[in-house]
Amino acid sequence: MIDQYREEEKSKSGGLTYAKGKSLDDPTLDDVSRKLLEQSGGTSIFDPVLCEIAYRWFSPPGGLILDPFAGGSVRGIVASKLGRQYIGHELRQEQVDANRAQGSELCGDDEHPPAWICGDSRNIDTTCADVEADMVFSCPPYADLEVYSDDPKDLSTMKYSDFRAVYFEIIKKACDRLKPDSFACFVVGEVRDKKGNYIDFVGDTVQAFRDAGLHYYNEAILITCVGSLPIRAGKQFSSGRKLGKTHQNILVFVKGSGKKAADRCGAVDVDESMFDGIEAVGGDEG
């Protein structure tokens, strides 16, 4: 579904704002997408198109987004451009400083410029005690796949049993700040342990939200760039029968009722012309 929207976006008929897939020399590139591309230097940043879709589908206009693992500035800037208030919680001061500089440059005149709080999200219950969020949205550390710092409070430095306990605690505390009948969305990917077995990070994320009292509501698959995978995949397949992975999991949860949460988000504009020539087949999940 996400891919369909990417194609839709490329053809500029879907009303999306961000420009995934365009290059810096494209004269039609909008200013914000240009800045994001320049800042990333061509390396991966959080996908602004995915971000826009998630906000449009799962948060109400003018709503407040709480992000317990902020990382870079994309989720804050896109929220601001879509009229949502974003609060990102991030451990590393240098990342927060860079985000704030970019936030003031790109969103200084917006109605709801993004805000970043620097600190350990284990304390989000006190730092955000007065926050009532309309959506929880994040892309957490994928265990120790990427290590962000040498701070022992950084989840990516922890052994998985410790990581899991703190991860569950932070998800619970973030979800406690979520209003009833609201959605949460985490973008995650599976991770292998040192023996090459999957740790079930995706399953643990689902469990963490269930323990926090939310229902598991949607899963979408984000097809990611193949990059150098074809070069690596052959060897890892022949030696260990490990399949190459080119996707991430977009997990959506709901606190309370999905129907009421959808009502709170309001109508989603769907360009019906994209279904032209497609005949309905099969059943409906309802």
Ligand SMILES: C[S@@+](CC[C@H](N)C(=O)[O-])C[C@H]1O[C@@H](n2cnc3c(N)ncnc32)[C@H](O)[C@@H]1O
């Ligand atoms: C997956 S990264 C985000 C990178 C991602 N591609 C992005 O920008 O969206 C997760 C972030 O969590 C932060 N983090 C790790 N432990 C944390 C903690 N205890 N409290 C708050 N943030 C933490 C890391 O510093 C890192 O920036």
